[in-house]
Amino acid sequence: MPELVFFSGTMDCGKSTLALQIEHNRSARGLQGMIFTRDDRAGEGKLSSRLGLVTEAVEAADGFDFYAYVVAHLSAGGRADYVIADEAQFLAPEQIDQLARVVDDLALDVFAFGITTDFRTKLFPGSQRLVELADRIEVLQVEALCWCGARATHNARTVAGQMVVEGAQVVVGDVAGAQDTVGYEVLCRRHHIRRMTAVSYTHL
Numbered sequence: 135m136p137e138l139v140f141f142s143g144t145m146d147c148g149k150s151t152l153a154l155q156i157e158h159n160r161s162a163r164g165l166q167g168m169i170f171t172r173d174d175r176a177g178e179g180k181l182s183s184r185l186g187l188v189t190e191a192v193e194a195a196d197g198f199d200f201y202a203y204v205v206a207h208l209s210a211g212g213r214a215d216y217v218i219a220d221e222a223q224f225l226a227p228e229q230i231d232q233l234a235r236v237v238d239d240l241a242l243d244v245f246a247f248g249i250t251t252d253f254r255t256k257l258f259p260g261s262q263r264l265v266e267l268a269d270r271i272e273v274l275q276v277e278a279l280c281w282c283g284a285r286a287t288h289n290a291r292t293v294a295g296q297m298v299v300e301g302a303q304v305v306v307g308d309v310a311g312a313q314d315t316v317g318y319e320v321l322c323r324r325h326h327i328r329r330m331t332a333v334s335y336t337h338l
């Protein structure tokens with residue numbers, strides 16, 4: 135049975151790497167995937183991993199209709215055996231519904247990758263819809279670690295290493311950002327609640 139699978143975890147836990155591995159393993163066996171992303175750090179139309187691998191992807195911007203796009207591709211004689219959607223937290227709930235329809239009506243596996251919660255520990259709307267609709271939710275095995283050594287479960291937004299709790303939900307960035315710009319750091323719940331980042335800990 136085709137499935138909608140949500141691969142979830144914190145930032146920097148290997149989601150995009152896994153997406154690229156799934157793509158590699160399937161294409162090595164002659165299967166044809168359709169790869170989508172949104173707002174990847176590497177730029178428009180890219181699916182990139184911090185390990186240095188990158189592949190071309192279709193940018194799923196606001197209003198993009200996954201179901202219509204896949205149907206149009208198949209109707210034009212194109213082939214599709216599965217779908218990959220990275221940075222799925224940025225998708226609108228309706229777009230997740232379209233991905234579910236790709237599974238149910240077109241019988242394709244859909245592998246979606248994304249972080250579940252934002253810097254304020256609130257669900258992204260796209261992730262919420264994935265939790266509601268996915269056949270399976272897979273938490274990634276390679277755990278990112280908090281500075282204290284515990285498993286990182288939450289994403290903090292930082293400016294100069296200090297945690298901030300105000301701002302827009304979406305700000306594209308990285309865990310290794312420059313000191314004066316917006317960056318991110320993964321933390322355990324205890325230190326997220328206490329707003330203790332690696333920088334604030336070393337200044338205690």
Ligand SMILES: Nc1ncnc2c1ncn2[C@@H]1O[C@H](COP(=O)(O)OP(=O)(O)O)[C@@H](O)[C@H]1O
Binds near residue numbers: 148150151152
């Ligand atoms: N220099 C490195 N050597 C080995 N592994 C690395 C290196 N840099 C990053 N990684 C691995 O890549 C992971 C991040 O992968 P990525 O797919 O970009 O994460 P995500 O998509 O979840 O944000 C890190 O957690 C780490 O396991």
Ligand SMILES: Cc1cn([C@H]2C[C@H](O)[C@@H](COP(=O)(O)O)O2)c(=O)[nH]c1=O
Binds near residue numbers: 145150175248303
């Ligand atoms: C927590 C949080 C993250 N983001 C952005 C930052 C990155 O561009 C992506 C996550 O990418 P990754 O491959 O999982 O590292 O999401 C955001 O916009 N808002 C947030 O609250």
